[in-house]
């Protein structure tokens with residue numbers, strides 16, 4: 001990925017002037033640290049019975065890359081469509097650049113959008129596709145040409161301007177769609193699973209490419225995916241959706257290291273879920289009694305004394321055969337299964353009443369005594385084990 | 393596996409793999425062939441052969457050649473100036489005598505009458521009177537029997553009979569015919585009806601195509617964008633005409649549109665007009681009834697194309713800043729063009745061949761080419777004219793088809 005520095009600054013400059021021009025027309029100046037997008041108490045129902053989106057509150061700062069992540073049917077697309085203006089919220093307000101979007105139709109919102117199936121106009125060449133938003137805005141011929149060339153350069157498709165979308169590969173079409181969403185310099189770009197149709201390798205490549213383009217252009221991106229690896233790779237912040245509500249909104253690191261509830265812990269990365277009952281809370285820690293295994297010391301995140309809870313523990317944070325006394329949590333376990341995965345070995349254990357307790361071992365370690373049926377001890381630290389309550 | 397000079401052998405038997413494959417496939421091919429054989433025969437006998445016969449009939453006519461063999465054979469020597477010489481007349485007398493036995497004088501007269509009006513009775517009476525001629529010179533004798541035989545144009549006509557092929561019918565179908573010296577001239581105003589008929593046929597077809605397009609396009613759009621539940625109901629309503637007999641539908645229009653029919657009653661009762669309007673037995677009635685019948689043919693190809701256009705195109709266009717109308721016109725409509733072309737072509741071609749509907753709800757000046765084909769076939773028994781009109785119609789259709797294929801590609805026509 002390369003883009004000339006002056007080009008970048010040019011892009012920034014034009015984008016910024018556009019923002020200023022826009023806000024002037026509304027008649028109020030924006031504070032520098034006001035969020036670009038504000039979703040306030042958004043609700044949405046299609047049938048008048050079930051809420052597809054519940055009390056959605058989300059602030060997105062200018063230049064941020066925010067991902068909506070969640071299982072199928074959790075309301076991600078619906079939220080994005082409300083932002084784009086193709087669906088109207090049943091309640092609540094969306095504010096873009098200080099201006100309420102209540103009665104602004106999609107074509108006046110100036111929001112770029114990349115669709116899952118790209119939606120490139122099949123009867124137009126790549127250049128005509130890119131020219132479309134510029135012609136709508138009645139730009140001059142030379143201006144249009146310059147912007148098209150720049151956009152094609154950014155997505156590295158300079159030589160493909162005269163092709164039809166049908167003559168491009170999936171990855172190339174994807175990049176044209178990206179260029180088309182960027183070419184009219186919107187402040188905000190929405191992407192709904194734009195990489196869903198690509199194969200794994202290309203998807204990973206495009207993830208990085210989109211991330212770099214975002215960094216270089218400084219445009220604000222709201223991205224929808226149900227692939228957690230994709231979300232972790234690309235995002236500044238991730239909003240984890242479930243049943244139309246945000247479960248947690250945090251940076252990738254925080255989401256992985258400090259999940260706030262059982263759903264997030266399960267959904268992001270892999271974790272062992274043990275079930276028990278809280279017997280005592282002392283400061284940041286707590287004791288959880290697991291039937292047939294004993295007391296586990298864990299971080300109290302989301303629990304009350306006497307209530308059942310799930311304990312979440314990442315497989316890679318479990319130590320095999322710890323030195324006696326070196327860890328607060330030491331339990332014995334029986335090895336059920338070994339799965340060799342090259343760089344590491346997954347070991348499935350029966351431990352703490354859980355027969356699907358997985359740990360990851362470095363395959364370079366001495367694994368001679370690790371075999372199915374063997375009894376071993378495992379241990380982990382308090383801060384790696386989080387008591388998250390039960391999933392509602 | 394033994395591989396030698398590019399052939400792969402199935403080792404135990406030493407049979408090339410390609411041969412094995414061909415054997416395996418032959419069975420399938422034979423089976424498939426047996427399945428289509430009945431239909432292939434049917435099409436050959438009831439479709440291909442009649443059409444081939446029709447195309448031949450349009451230019452082939454050996455009436456004079458077979459019924460006046462001696463005359464025609466003598467005429468080969470005639471240079472075509474003035475009148476032929478005695479031997480030709482002598483041969484004609486022999487031929488005419490024979491026609492009485494065979495009862496073919498009327499046929500000859502009718503054939504000649506196509507090109508020179510009012511000669512039937514003259515030919516038959518000549519044939520009768522020629523029986524009494526026994527000695528020459530026959531030239532004077534025949535001319536005395538009927539001045540017809542002193543006419544240069546009559547002899548030119550007989551001379552043209554030396555060839556079993558004639559362009560007479562095709563020329564006639566375009567309002568041309570042979571003059572006295574076998575040159576091509578425009579038909580006399582009384583005979584020149586076909587240019588009008590062709591213009592009318594293409595005009596009505598074009599009008600119906602346009603009407604069905606204007607009516608069908610919005611409905612197709614509605615069908616394609618409606619929820620499946622409602623769309624299916626609407627589709628059934630669109631297809632309903634398909635399931636009703638053409639005759640029933642046409643007579644229904646008679647009931648609706650006649651002078652004291654439902655439409656006139658309503659218009660008069662609501663004081664929109666004071667006198668019942670002429671809605672049927674004219675061009676208007678023809679267009680209405682034909683458009684009704686053709687609507688599904690135009691609509692369905694458009695609908696099937698529209699159904700494949702994802703709604704995300706319009707959304708994409710709007711997200712790029714295009715208003716609803718601009719997005720429709722620039723993004724949606726161009727993608728429907730192949731369907732529009734297919735539907736219009738289908739309707740236009742089908743309209744060219746309309747017969748029953750214009751005959752029932754049109755006036756005398758609304759009859760299309762097929763009416764004349766039927767007329768020549770059933771009433772005049774003039775197979776040459778019927779074939780010539782049919783051949784021209786077929787050529788026009790095929791030309792349209794090829795132009796369409798070049799522009800759009802015929803494989804893009806889909807129904808439903």
Ligand SMILES: Nc1ncnc2c1ncn2[C@@H]1O[C@H](COP(=O)(O)OP(=O)(O)OP(=O)(O)O)[C@@H](O)[C@H]1O
Pocket residue numbers: 046047052070071072073074075076077078079226
């Ligand atoms: N147009 C619609 N009419 C009625 N219900 C809808 C409509 N669109 C979505 N829904 C419902 O709203 C819920 C949320 O849908 P949405 O498309 O927002 O999910 P999503 O998070 O994008 O899922 P996915 O990952 O599968 O794309 C689903 O239960 C879906 O059935």
Ligand SMILES: [Mg+2]
Pocket residue numbers: 076077078192
């Ligand atoms: Mg979705």
